[in-house]
Amino acid sequence: SQYRVAVVGATGAVGTVMRAKLKERGFPAETIVPFASERSEGRELDGVPCRVLSDESIQGFDIALFSAGATTSRAWAQKFVDAGAVVVDNSSAFRKDPEIPLVVSEVNPDALEGHKGLIANPNCSTMQLMVALKPIYEAAGIDRLIVSTYQSVSGTGVKAVKELEDQTRAALAGEPLPDATIYPHHIAFNVLGGAGNFVDGDDHTDEERKMMHETRKILGDQSIKIAVTCARVPVRNSHSESVSLETREALSVEDARKLLENQPGLIMVDDPRTHAYPTALASAGHDEVFVGRLRRDPTHERGLQMWVVSDNLLKGAATNAVQIAEVLHERGLVKVPAAA
Ligand code: A2P
Ligand code: 11C
Numbered sequence: 001s002q003y004r005v006a007v008v009g010a011t012g013a014v015g016t017v018m019r020a021k022l023k024e025r026g027f028p029a030e031t032i033v034p035f036a037s038e039r040s041e042g043r044e045l046d047g048v049p050c051r052v053l054s055d056e057s058i059q060g061f062d063i064a065l066f067s068a069g070a071t072t073s074r075a076w077a078q079k080f081v082d083a084g085a086v087v088v089d090n091s092s093a094f095r096k097d098p099e100i101p102l103v104v105s106e107v108n109p110d111a112l113e114g115h116k117g118l119i120a121n122p123n124c125s126t127m128q129l130m131v132a133l134k135p136i137y138e139a140a141g142i143d144r145l146i147v148s149t150y151q152s153v154s155g156t157g158v159k160a161v162k163e164l165e166d167q168t169r170a171a172l173a174g175e176p177l178p179d180a181t182i183y184p185h186h187i188a189f190n191v192l193g194g195a196g197n198f199v200d201g202d203d204h205t206d207e208e209r210k211m212m213h214e215t216r217k218i219l220g221d222q223s224i225k226i227a228v229t230c231a232r233v234p235v236r237n238s239h240s241e242s243v244s245l246e247t248r249e250a251l252s253v254e255d256a257r258k259l260l261e262n263q264p265g266l267i268m269v270d271d272p273r274t275h276a277y278p279t280a281l282a283s284a285g286h287d288e289v290f291v292g293r294l295r296r297d298p299t300h301e302r303g304l305q306m307w308v309v310s311d312n313l314l315k316g317a318a319t320n321a322v323q324i325a326e327v328l329h330e331r332g333l334v335k336v337p338a339a340a
Helices: 013-025 068-081 124-140 160-173 206-219 253-261 314-330
Strands: 003-008 029-035 063-066 086-089 119-121 142-151 225-232 239-247 266-268 289-296 304-308
Touching: 003 013, 003 068, 013 029, 013 063, 013 206, 013 314, 029 253, 063 068, 068 086, 068 119, 068 253, 086 314, 124 142, 124 206, 124 239, 124 253, 124 289, 124 304, 142 206, 206 225, 253 289, 304 314
Parallel strands: 003 029, 003 063, 063 086, 086 119, 142 225, 266 289
Antiparallel strands: 142 239, 239 304, 289 304
């Protein structure tokens, strides 16, 4: 079958990659129609003019991939569903809704069965963590998790990439740095110890809360204890994560390594003798999640530590959204159930 596909947020950091991945992976699309804001109306992307969202313009699609921010998703995703399209939404708008599947394609694809038209794509930092935790969780359970992230600026969008570049250029030229506009501090030559926003006086950022909530939902285990610090670093692409975990049952480092080596979508890069471990630069442009530094936590007999890196625009966002569309296609789930 050939699907009519809409990409909402098609000019953005993630939307651009969504369009490229649909083509590169050979998704059976008859048309790929880009949607963006009024600023981009009529601009041609791959020869197709960008549309603005309206009750008329959204008719006639089978699938819509959304990455235009939570406000746009809240306003328009359900309207696409009502018009007959299955929506895979990359924003945070619907992830917490217990009725809406939150899916990492290699981790919990069965959650797609019985969907009601809306499917949520996890946050990028959670996404890569899930691929690395899944085989360990299945084998030995996870009692406690401590994660520190080192997140790239492309996770914030194209404007943040420009802000990093502009500040870096000014700093190298010995000029005063342009004011920080996207982040609360300068990002060039800096590390920001609270990626995301502090909402309503919370002592965690929303980005940290997402990882805590989404991890438990995707692994289907509310009893996992999880502590998170999310940091923003002056890196263009790929999030890196220091992960410490305590399994429920005994699991040797050797067995954990075998499990990770057999996990689809995951590549081990781990040889201390040659300084081989994943880096942001080396992982950028690849669809996989890369894991290295696997070792025993010397403070806990069931503790393991590892370093998890992945391109946040690819597996962390666009690739997984397209993989969800592929699973929907393979399982005959590209259809919106009739309203009850
Ligand atoms: P536009 O380029 O016309 O502003 P990023 O995540 O890189 O910041 O990109 C955000 C994406 O969401 C862009 O494609 C942007 O389009 C799109 N977008 C923002 N607001 C709207 C809106 N109200 N309706 C549709 N698309 C929107
Ligand atoms: C970041 N993960 O790197 C975020 C961006 O909930 O989809 C994506 C926000 C989201 O800042």
